[in-house]
Amino acid sequence: MREIDAQDIAQLVETLCIEACCVLPNDIQNKFKSSLQTEQSPLGREILGTLIENATIAKEERNPICQDTGMTVVFVTMGQDVHITGGYIEDAINEGVRNGYTKGYLRKSVVSDPIERSNTGDNTPAIIHYEIVPGSDFHIVVAPKGFGSENKSGLKMLMPSDGIEGIKKFVFDTISAAGGNPCPPIIVGVGIGGTMERAAYLSKKALLLPVDHVNKNDTLANLEEQLLTEINQLGIGPAGFGGTTTALAVNILTNATHIAGLPVSVNIGCHATRHAEGKL
Amino acid sequence: MEQKVILEAPFTNEKIKSLKAGDMVYISGTIYTGRDAAHKRLFKMIEAGEEMPFDFEGQAIYYAGPCPAKPGKPIGSVGPTTAGRMDAYSPLLIEHGLKVMIGKGSRSEEVVEALKKHTGVYFAAIGGAAALMARCVESAEVIAFEELGTEAIRKLKVNQLPVIVAIDSNGNDSYEIGRKRYEIKP
Numbered sequence: 001m002r003e004i005d006a007q008d009i010a011q012l013v014e015t016l017c018i019e020a021c022c023v024l025p026n027d028i029q030n031k032f033k034s035s036l037q038t039e040q041s042p043l044g045r046e047i048l049g050t051l052i053e054n055a056t057i058a059k060e061e062r063n064p065i066c067q068d069t070g071m072t073v074v075f076v077t078m079g080q081d082v083h084i085t086g087g088y089i090e091d092a093i094n095e096g097v098r099n100g101y102t103k104g105y106l107r108k109s110v111v112s113d114p115i116e117r118s119n120t121g122d123n124t125p126a127i128i129h130y131e132i133v134p135g136s137d138f139h140i141v142v143a144p145k146g147f148g149s150e151n152k153s154g155l156k157m158l159m160p161s162d163g164i165e166g167i168k169k170f171v172f173d174t175i176s177a178a179g180g181n182p183c184p185p186i187i188v189g190v191g192i193g194g195t196m197e198r199a200a201y202l203s204k205k206a207l208l209l210p211v212d213h214v215n216k217n218d219t220l221a222n223l224e225e226q227l228l229t230e231i232n233q234l235g236i237g238p239a240g241f242g243g244t245t246t247a248l249a250v251n252i253l254t255n256a257t258h259i260a261g262l263p264v265s266v267n268i269g270c271h272a273t274r275h276a277e278g279k280l
Numbered sequence: 281m282e283q284k285v286i287l288e289a290p291f292t293n294e295k296i297k298s299l300k301a302g303d304m305v306y307i308s309g310t311i312y313t314g315r316d317a318a319h320k321r322l323f324k325m326i327e328a329g330e331e332m333p334f335d336f337e338g339q340a341i342y343y344a345g346p347c348p349a350k351p352g353k354p355i356g357s358v359g360p361t362t363a364g365r366m367d368a369y370s371p372l373l374i375e376h377g378l379k380v381m382i383g384k385g386s387r388s389e390e391v392v393e394a395l396k397k398h399t400g401v402y403f404a405a406i407g408g409a410a411a412l413m414a415r416c417v418e419s420a421e422v423i424a425f426e427e428l429g430t431e432a433i434r435k436l437k438v439n440q441l442p443v444i445v446a447i448d449s450n451g452n453d454s455y456e457i458g459r460k461r462y463e464i465k466p
Binding site for chain 2: 057063064065109117240243
């Protein structure tokens, strides 16, 4: 049994919150630069250039890329041979969020109750997902999620007979209806299969994959490519003012499902789909 | 891009009429932040006939909830939020003198009609370019609803805040125009 101190978890989460909000992942930055070469709209190129400049300023000044530093989504992958000492893991993660958002001058955007809506003042509680795996590794990803893009996401319980065409139509319609609102160029996470909540979880997890990730399954790789091409033909473009760069990537994750169902979830990530990871 | 067009608040009808959807312009001078919670309150105050925290006449509201300021800085990162959530409140504010809104994303038919009727303009700032926009803010002061935290109304002095004319006073919508121009129908 390997022991991990709850305080070390809090410290790691604190560091990752600040890093995720201020440093845009390299794969997204590189995609901005390659899109600058292919974008056909002059205003679209101007906007892409601004986004590159913004990411540079954010990193240099250690200021958030976007003022919406999100609701903090935390993915914990923990070996079953790990024992947490000195406190409850959930409290430790929330302590890390509280400290990270305070010390990093990040915006506190969480309300305690969805109806009554009073700000908790420290961006807690985080949304925490756990996966228990064999062994004794401990891995955390902090993915602050802004709601401009979250609000435009969607889920549909398709019929098995809807098949690939039905999936394509739902993804395409969701992105088309979102237009310029979710801060394009977007990243599209798609979860297919499982139950309702598993599809939603997978679509969020798909946003963590690198934008140049290629699916190992040929059918899915093909579907990702077709969707990306068709989404970029919508004309929405950078910031929604027209152009050929509407999405940077489409990533799909799947799960076994029921004989009667085909759940599909689309989670939209903005151009600042932030995440930072660490290990203990 | 050609020569920079710099607009100073307050905004006159003449200035607003000269703006065309798709133009890139820079705003200097005083603007006010306000988003969901502040709009809800302003709307109720107008309905109740109460005095506004600032005179709307010729002014601009920037839909933004900034990050906290680091020591020695006037403000933290400050980019636009989705404007559509303010659609229910905006026509009444425009009716009461508000000339300019700065946000991101499309607006309702009612907002477009109010812009045409009262000669207003809706600008879009680039969503997510918030660290860059913080550099354009010279000073910031909370003038109302301090208890709303990031959603409080702040008076900002800005220098060349980059924006795009999203919907002009004739109701032309640069989101629609731009999307049609680059759309490839299957």
